[in-house]
Amino acid sequence: MLPFLIVGGVGLAVLLISLLIGDIFDHFDIGDGAISGTALGIAAVVFGASGVITYTSGLDTVWAYVLAAVLAVVAYLIAVLFVKRLTKSSDGVPASALGLSGVSRSDITPAGGEVSLDGPGEVERRLAYSDHPIAEGVRIRVIEHSGTRVKVVAE
Structure with a gap:
């Protein structure tokens, strides 16, 4: 159960950093926004939480990892779609504040x-x-x- 708690905790930290400071992967322009710190944080939190719930429900450890991984991938894909949709729905490119x-x-x-x-x-x-x-x-x-x-x- 400890790996689920560690991954979930790291995911929560990444999610909080991405929400408070800004997406930590914005500077790496990988795959046209395919990697999002917010989405990675959400996926890691879902992996940790679903793994703990599955593990404590009495299923074999293998099934806990399989279910946690599947749910994490689904959560990641949904989060990436929402982040892209929100980015496209913004009012355009923000104006630079440089010199104001x-x-x-x-x-x-x-x-x-x-x-x-x-x-x-x-x-x-x-x-x-x-x-x-x-x-x-x-x-x-x-x-x-x-x-x-x-x-x-x-x-």
């Missing part, structure tokens, strides 16, 4: 923070980070744009 100015809405550190940017279509807060701490309420400028996060400096 704004205001820090929380303290910004290398670990993170939030900013509001002054630009067309910028109505929400964005996740931001900086090499040097920036206090809340300080005017900032975007020097790097990566996924949904922006790297900022104080103006």
Whole structure:
């Protein structure tokens, strides 16, 4: 049962990282989005959970692995289809925030923070980070744009 718990735990970590920071496999352009960190995380969680449930229900260990693997593959394929569908239904290519100015809405550190940017279509807060701490309420400028996060400096 331990392998199921380990794979499920790693899958949960990958899923959380992909949802909070962004898909960790976006930078590898493999198979036109065929590999998705979100989908891999979901598949690993399904593998772990279904393996534990099957193993504890009294079936042979072989059947626990077979059922867990089949359900993980199905979950992966469904997740990839949903991720692709959501990507295609978005409002197009996001505009680059590079060079935009704004205001820090929380303290910004290398670990993170939030900013509001002054630009067309910028109505929400964005996740931001900086090499040097920036206090809340300080005017900032975007020097790097990566996924949904922006790297900022104080103006």
